[in-house]
Amino acid sequence: AAEAAAEFGKQKHEEWTKKLAESWEKMQKEGDELYQKAMKKAAQGQAKYEELAKELVEKRKRVAEKLEKVHEASKDNLEQAKKELAEALVQLKQAYDDAKAELAK
Numbered sequence: 001a002a003e004a005a006a007e008f009g010k011q012k013h014e015e016w017t018k019k020l021a022e023s024w025e026k027m028q029k030e031g032d033e034l035y036q037k038a039m040k041k042a043a044q045g046q047a048k049y050e051e052l053a054k055e056l057v058e059k060r061k062r063v064a065e066k067l068e069k070v071h072e073a074s075k076d077n078l079e080q081a082k083k084e085l086a087e088a089l090v091q092l093k094q095a096y097d098d099a100k101a102e103l104a105k
Helices: 002-043 047-072 078-103
Strands: none
Touching (some): 047 078
């Protein structure tokens, strides 16, 4: 029974990790588009957009680091790693939303 429970837990973690990877891929594509738009405006002499692009890169890097920690996490620290990843994702989503609003001006 213990082996079955452990296998079930491992399977759930793998499913969660796969869904997370798919979501992360979509977020990266969205981030790439926002970054390109911001850099285009920065190239037109609008320096604030270069800062916006840098912020997007920093937030994405932080999420990537937290994602790696989730993949490397042991059973003992997995929940903390997931929590930190969730916080980083919220911050990245907010940065994307802010960038979209700023780029729409």
